[in-house]
Amino acid sequence: MTRRSTHRAPAARLLTVLALVAALLTGTAPWATAADPPTVTLSRSQAGAGGSITVKGAGWGSKALLMLLVCGQSSPARGVIGGTNSCANGAGRAVTTDPRGTFSRRLPVVEPPRPCPCVVHVATVQGGPKAQADAVLKVAGHPVRTLPAESGAGQLSMVTDTRLDGSSGLLTWFGAPPARNFVFTVGNVGPSPVRNPVFQVGTSHGVFAPQYEEQQWRGTIAPGRKARITLPVELTGGAHGDYLVSLKYGGKVLAEQPWGVGRPWGVTLFWILLCVVVPAAAFRIGMAVVDRLRPRDQRLSGRRRSARRLPVRTKRLPGTRPVPARRPDPEAPQDGVASTTTTLPWFAPDTGPGGPAAGQLSAPPDNSRTTKGNT
Template sequence: MRGKPRSTLLVPVLLLILLPFSLPSAGAAAAADGKPVVTLSKSQAGTGGSITVSGSGWRSRTLLMLLVCGQATPARGVVGGTNSCANADGRAVTTDAEGRFSRALPVTEPPVPCPCVVHVATATGAKAQADAMFQVAGHPVEPLPAQTGGGRLSVLTDTRLDGSGSLLTWFGAPPSRTLAFTVGNVGTAAVKDPVFQVGTAHGVFAPQWDDRQWHGTLGPGEKARVELPVELTAGAHGDYTVSLKYGGKVLAEQPWGVGRPWGVTLFWILLCLVVPAAVFRVGLAVVDRVRPRHAARRPARATRPARAPRRGRRRGTAAPPPRPAPPTPNTTLPWFSPETGPGGPAGRLSAPHEDHPTSPTSPTTPGRKGST
């Protein structure tokens, strides 16, 4: 029997060589499905080292957070939420125009035991996340908490924040809303009085969780409308994210834009204007009270003679002549008599006779001439 041609034998060999390159990997398959992918340069490293985290299939120009988290697997996610991650040593990265990124991440022990993952999630916009298995060398490993069988709650649709601000919120009162959503029991047992966790996060910070209990019973396949109160601190403003978690799993997230309390700003502006004005007025009052008061020396006003009342006169008539001033009384010194005074008759060299024509006491008659 003749041997087979060499070309026939080379075909299977080439197929075996090219087969690993032709099979799509898990990351490539996830990228083909439109899901984000995360790959690590190392699957294990010790504390103090660093690894390179790469990703693809993300939205372009999106801010991502990279964290090392414990008690997590890619299948179940991070059981305890971001509270199980090393948040202080996380890193942020922005994807390029094609949705790719590459960033160095320091290796830090998470606050809970492993199994651990490198958790990558969007910080803003629509929610998207991906996990990659990672082992922190020297960190304890414990099995994940068993999933409780029976009832399982899931948020269906129509998650929103109801409510609006008030005048008090404009002046710095705590903003409050109501987180309303429809929840359904997709398990096989009833769920009675479930306790949800509502978290509020400002920007890229980790959310602060508060327990909210809903009173009621949900049987298998049933759904109900749930409303939970949400409240921020006084004076809060900016972009917030309200998250809903049940059973260690985040069920929904809702953005919340809180306006700035401009009433507080107006109050401080008025305070800066009123307080200096009040201090200035008080200072003027103090200076006016403290300064010495001297009696003003004013010259005595000369007494003016009383004016005679004006008599009414008709138009065209001449005004009456002014009255003569009253004669000034002749005051004489006490040691002179009217007859012996310097201006009296006894003081003259020669006293005129009454019949003398030049006597000042005798009236001058017209037509009569005196002797010279």
């Protein structure tokens, strides 16, 4: 037993060392700590409107697209209270992190639409994990007001089962605003009930920041209870592409849901038909006006000329042969009136009107000349 355990000890130690090395390489060691939250630092904590500062960050995702904004009525502890409506969106800047998750960007200092306390708000737009961080900034000359007091109400979190209900109709295919219902389940983890909570629902397209709108839900959520909430979401007319619906409460993003909107092909079809029908109608109207303004004699001559061009075809009954035209008799009276003799179908050849006399037994041959009466 001693010899066997002695021989197995080096192999066990080797396996243990290999396991520890693999754990270190994969970041799954038992003593490995979670990744540090992203940080934001400013070159100056105070600046006047019209100046600029340098914003640096670390701990962000690799090759992530970030948005930098100057926001009012905000603090690092409570976040941006009024959402992006409290930020100077027009002076915002975008930056892409390097492979190590760090960045450095110059940001112009402008006065936000809300009074200070102000912060530089950095949030992930695309790529990497969703994260956000704030750094305190004093904007010289901008008014300062105290932040609204926090209510002792409960805290809403634990949003689950998020989805967009609804479908696009025929009017949306022709450019009507697409609309959906944002459905989610939220729970109250605080000690007090939440009555008529006010949520912020925003939609974003591409790299643009979401535009939030406040929507109030009527109801009460008791402590430790959950509630199924439905909020309407609507885009502008003719919108199409990939959108992102965000839900915020208390300055924090609780949920996000992607939304793919199809192109309104009905509008394209309408313009194609308009480009075809309008020129055709204008051409018809122009031809009618030209024909109306032309003199009457020219119109009549044109109609007769078109009628003469039409080929005249004679229909022949089946089983009959065409009869050759007879030559005019030089001894026949030339009175200008052509007389033809026809045999009606219900008379015999010898008894028809204009045939031979009753005493004549047979009709003269076709090539004989007609004889005149007694002279």
